[in-house]
Amino acid sequence: MIGRTLTIARKELLHIVRDRRTLAVMFLIPIVQLVLLGYAATTDVEHLRTAVLDGDHTPRSRELVEAYRASNYFDIVGYVEDEEALARLVDGGQVRAGLIIPAGYGADVAAGRKADVAFVIDGSDPNVANTVYAASQQVEQAQSMQLIKQRLGVSLEEMTALEVHPRVWYNPAMKSVNFMIPGLIAMVLFTLTVMLTSLAIVREREQGTIEQLMVTPIRPIELIVGKVIPYVFVAFFDVLEVLALGVFWFGVPIHGSLSLLLLLAALSLMTSLGVGIFVSSVTNTQQEAMLMVWMMLLPSIFLAGFFFPIEAMPDFLRAISYLIPLRYMLDVIRGIMLKGVGLKVLAEQVVALAVFGAVIMAFAATRFRKRLE
């Protein structure tokens, strides 16, 4: 039993080592994804290109512009003379926000009257718009406190009846990379593993070598286990690769236990391997397998809450998300890395993953017969 399994594993390893292109893909894909998610797919909005329409031209108005610039959220990239010019810049995408200070602003402030300014935001991307909106309000509030203090001679902080002290847990700097990289580890565990295992098994079918194997005393379980063993190592290597780069390059913290993280990664692998074997049992060519994996991939990524929170989904989608194994993997890995929680908190997800793994593995194994149709 073990002998033949290792024979298959050894052969599979030779396939992997000799196929340089696939080998490169296996180890580069996680790095590419890491760089993309770490740098490009960030939802942190800073240095937003902003234009200013200053109709006032007073030291007061310049002070306000300076306050926006100092917030770091906005880069003042140009001044315009009228609203039409501003609209052109926003339309053309040259700027994403615009500050409009009407004539008389300085006079109003000086006279202690309520001064009005307008702030234009490009709302095409609601994520960006939300952040910009909040940032602009923050600047406005700080600025208006400043003015009140100047007027009354007392600091408003001393007069406030209620003050909320927000405490951001787990990711106090609210860096998206801290959220993305644990997610990426789950992605590697799921998508890359499903793809590699399904392709490896389907390749035998496509090349006709499976027929030769069927006419040997090999047992299906020996074949399957032998085929997937090398990919377990590949998956683990990729996880460690992402983890190391995440921690040492992007400075993502691991608040929980590293050994628990790896243990549950191994548990997650059972599900991924099972799905991979299942895909290989219902497809005949690598192309078909690839298509099927892609068809599962996108819904998985969205429904599992990789980018967008599950809580924000409509009820029926939320119900479906319970059937997406990636969801539990994300919970587990983000939970351990970001929140530092242990098994007690993650019990539900761990049980779900164990059940998923067992059911999918068993189902996939029964579908795998030593018979041609």
Added chain:
Amino acid sequence: MNNEQQCVIETHNLVKRFKKVAAVDGLDLSIRRGEIFGLLGPDGAGKTTTIRMLCAIMDPSEGHAQVAGFDTVKEAEEIKKRIGYMAQQFSLYGDLTVLENLTFFADIFQVGRQEREERIARLLKFARLTEFQKRRAAHLSGGMQKKLALACTLIHQPEVIFLDEPTTGVDPVSRREFWDILTELHLQGVTLFVSTPYMDEAERCSRAGLMFEGNIVVCDTPERIKGLVEGELLELRPDRLREASRVIENLPGVLEVQTYGDLLHVFVDGAARCAPIIQDTLSGAGIVVRGLRQTRPRMEEAFISLIRKRTEAG
């Protein structure tokens, strides 16, 4: 089971249907130990399906079959220990070397360490592949790939070997060499079950079965099969083939006309009597005939003749 007379392969009313089409339709076969059996037939006759069922990797829709004394459905795994199977298309690992492929199958069949080295060395020599053992299988020529595949099916010393069109797509020299190797195996007492679309290869079998549309048309020694053809065979090369064929067909004493390249093969009830008649008739029609001679019918003519009779009978 060790009885020489006993059948190693036996099928009873074996049927395999794909959707509505029967690829194999009520096949009865019995092959004795030590035979070299040729399953002949055109593409689509059901040869591959038959072999797959006998190798216990495809279940029949009806009927049953025994190989080496075991049922192909209920005792499939027992059969697999005792047979070798060489599929029609190359189904080894192209990215592994010759030696790695052999070692892989030795491991799968759990050939002991000590025997293995000796056996692999012997098979490499036998297949004339010793000097290519470090070469990747994908980089071998077609003929060498076939020999490697054969060597891999022999690694566990099977009692019966099934070869599905082993010489299709192989050059004539390699084909000959391959059959020499098969004959050597036959002499060692291995039972061989070989399918082929090449009729001439039947001559090298101890018995041949002609398969057509899912069933065996005739099954006998090559000599007897050729003897089944009625009449004697004349071969001629007319300059207008089609017209000549039409003219000859209706002559008295002519049983059957087959075209063969630019030749006509004419079965007649008496060669000596009919040859001059054919010659005169064609000359009379203005057709120039070269090389009219009597010849012995080969498997090819026998096969076409038998199949034609069968289709005419419905």
